[in-house]
Amino acid sequence: MKLVKQLVAAAVASGLSFSLMAADLIVYNAKIQTFDGKEYSAFSVTNGRFEQLTTDSQSLLAQKTATTQLIDAKGRRVIPGINDSHLHVVRGGRFYNLETRWEGLTSLKDALALLKKNVEVTPEGQWARVVGGFSPYQFKEKRLPTSAELTEIAPNTPVFVLHLYSGAVLNKKAMQVLGISKDSVAPKDSYYEKDAQGELTGRLIADPNPTILYKTIAALPQLSQEDQLNSSKQFYSKLLSLGVTSVVDAGGGGHDFPDNYQASTVLAVTGKLPIRVSNYLFPQTPGKELSSFSQWMSNYKNNQNLHLHLDNGYVVEGGGELLAWKASDYENFMSARPELDADADPELEQIVRLHLVQGWPFRIHATYDESIERMLTVFETINQTQPLNKVRWIIDHAETISDKNLKRVKALGGAIAVQGRMAFAGEDFLQRYGKAKTEQSPPFKKMLELGIPVGFGTDGTRVASFNPWATYYWAVSGKTVGGTRLYGKENTLDRLTALKVFTSGSAYFSGEELVKGQIQPGMYADFVVLNQDILKVSEEKLLQTEAELTVVDGEVQYVSQTAYPALYKKPEAATPAWSPVNINHR
Numbered sequence: 001m002k003l004v005k006q007l008v009a010a011a012v013a014s015g016l017s018f019s020l021m022a023a024d025l026i027v028y029n030a031k032i033q034t035f036d037g038k039e040y041s042a043f044s045v046t047n048g049r050f051e052q053l054t055t056d057s058q059s060l061l062a063q064k065t066a067t068t069q070l071i072d073a074k075g076r077r078v079i080p081g082i083n084d085s086h087l088h089v090v091r092g093g094r095f096y097n098l099e100t101r102w103e104g105l106t107s108l109k110d111a112l113a114l115l116k117k118n119v120e121v122t123p124e125g126q127w128a129r130v131v132g133g134f135s136p137y138q139f140k141e142k143r144l145p146t147s148a149e150l151t152e153i154a155p156n157t158p159v160f161v162l163h164l165y166s167g168a169v170l171n172k173k174a175m176q177v178l179g180i181s182k183d184s185v186a187p188k189d190s191y192y193e194k195d196a197q198g199e200l201t202g203r204l205i206a207d208p209n210p211t212i213l214y215k216t217i218a219a220l221p222q223l224s225q226e227d228q229l230n231s232s233k234q235f236y237s238k239l240l241s242l243g244v245t246s247v248v249d250a251g252g253g254g255h256d257f258p259d260n261y262q263a264s265t266v267l268a269v270t271g272k273l274p275i276r277v278s279n280y281l282f283p284q285t286p287g288k289e290l291s292s293f294s295q296w297m298s299n300y301k302n303n304q305n306l307h308l309h310l311d312n313g314y315v316v317e318g319g320g321e322l323l324a325w326k327a328s329d330y331e332n333f334m335s336a337r338p339e340l341d342a343d344a345d346p347e348l349e350q351i352v353r354l355h356l357v358q359g360w361p362f363r364i365h366a367t368y369d370e371s372i373e374r375m376l377t378v379f380e381t382i383n384q385t386q387p388l389n390k391v392r393w394i395i396d397h398a399e400t401i402s403d404k405n406l407k408r409v410k411a412l413g414g415a416i417a418v419q420g421r422m423a424f425a426g427e428d429f430l431q432r433y434g435k436a437k438t439e440q441s442p443p444f445k446k447m448l449e450l451g452i453p454v455g456f457g458t459d460g461t462r463v464a465s466f467n468p469w470a471t472y473y474w475a476v477s478g479k480t481v482g483g484t485r486l487y488g489k490e491n492t493l494d495r496l497t498a499l500k501v502f503t504s505g506s507a508y509f510s511g512e513e514l515v516k517g518q519i520q521p522g523m524y525a526d527f528v529v530l531n532q533d534i535l536k537v538s539e540e541k542l543l544q545t546e547a548e549l550t551v552v553d554g555e556v557q558y559v560s561q562t563a564y565p566a567l568y569k570k571p572e573a574a575t576p577a578w579s580p581v582n583i584n585h586r
């Protein structure tokens, strides 16, 4: 199979026609627009790659053989698979089956009703939890639940509701289980909120340090190894149902490589991981970053693929999004901007130099321009003796990056990964920094105009939803999921450009822009038949975008039951049986 793929790729590269090969798959009656603006209605797939692309469905269908699978797109929009260039997908998979998700709900009343349904089946010793991914502004009530409301729906079950990395709300039972009292001492730069009478409100506040939130999440029960495997499968299926076919994973706190990666790794090595995942590795212990990276670099080659059969299926890509704990800022817009540690620079320099020596790409989390300013100064020093553009390197987030620093990124050959975090935290940012600053936060249109490689992502699952259509909606409308306008025309994208950034643009971040992200002959046949035409429907409707059918490497990995009943397979139940996934998402 692999050899055939290489031959096909070689044939494409040399411009040879190979139309005599029988197509494995033909998609017809489709609405396709390539990024050069041309329109097509059908294509064929052979050995996991797009082969022919045409406006003439009939003559393509005439080439079918007995083994060709035919898919009628029924006039629907077909796009290259979405590539989330910043998602904590492997970590998300470990926890998915335990979480109630509030994605897409428009009232707090409904959100609490859903949570109550989960509480009612949560066994003793377990928790009900909503671990971020929503904005209080998406609710018509425009607020978070109170501790009293959580206690009312769950008098005997501990409940944890995370609000981005800004704070959390616990019910009474949760406070008891965690032993939080008026005398409890919170970690540095955070606190247990108290009311005017000095009583605990049940809210944990990161100010701006989210360690109080990380610690609480880590204290909650986890799934067994077996259930983590099921949970990861459920999460990948959910992503496929939204049209995601590739992810560039950004590591994550409380998520150690390789120990915490077992579920996704098992899926990959057994050939069952249905999405292409490229992993950037994230050191967990402050002060030990260099030794973590050294160890990974001696155990793994950069670009090593662990997937049984999928090209670039499960890859060790590089280091980040955290490189050095001292050189990391927090994106909590409800609090003042944090400074990087005074002595962060030499550590960062050592770690980046190691990546360059080993030829490992790296990415670095940086929310604020002041942080980016310091990082770029370090990078420019390094660049005098070790060219930075020897590897791909990425700034992640960059919400407040200045024009000056955009140009420095460009000059050093860097790329920027942009996520729809402001769709969830935009109201908080607007309140603190005002309208003028908000209008370019982050200035993704300027980045593109400067020719900096840009990819879109979500930064799910906690500080934003994993739903890529929330990010897409934000980038084209300039609005939050709560409907608040953040940007004008000077910082929104037309729909085709936004799609390009979310597919072809994101492919740059795993070094794959020449092999995926476009419906073009020779590229990976990763594509999606959508439930609605994202180039035409109203902006508000974009939030309801889903896949009718998702294909990765020429294989159908997801179909909706209503659109393709003949191809539909009943999904495996989530485990344990009380999982919110079984109740909410079916």
Ligand SMILES: [Zn+2]
Pocket (backbone or CB within 6 Å): 321, 365, 366, 396, 397
């Ligand atoms: Zn980050």
